[in-house]
Amino acid sequence: MLGFESIIVFLGGLALYGLKALPAGIEQWWGIVVGVVLAILLIATSGVLRHDWGIALGWFWQLLIIAGGFLEPALAVVGLIFGAMYAYATIKGGSLDRRNAARAATNGD
Template structure:
């Protein structure tokens, strides 16, 4: 028997690659933010503090899941929704608003500039005679 040839990897664009990196690192920070919400007992009265951990874990897992699906247009939109949810966490712990601002800026750069790079690379691939990508 001949050895199986590996399947070629799917080409990933800049938007997908940059977005996956941002969401991957952000998921770690969001999980730790959930621990902060729990440790500070920042949830309103009547809600058990351990829900802070649950919220952090759910948001972190959602970010990891979306980072693997960024080849779809809807996943980019879900990524924006996750950024808004994190920003709303700033109501409970103001430091989360700072985290949301930093990672939201990185997400905006990854999605907007990544899409521009992908368009530029597609133009270059379609017409290799272009000099300097113009």
């Protein structure tokens, strides 16, 4: 999920650049830089989601993307949609892990 979101975040950085949505005094190309860096961080975070701190880091990125709505309101919409999908994925994934662990314990695997 975070891997797919990284593509959208990169495109969001391009949108910030193209719409000149950054505040005055900040070079507009920083929108692209932030989009690329955040996309890379999202991909890296997807590799550590087996740890509790990895889940928390994923939530931090979701909140950061929603906060991007102060620059461009569409980023808040994207952040809320992906935040909801991330919530579903983490909750459902945790329940599936617990169910599989219970099955493995009863089967002796």
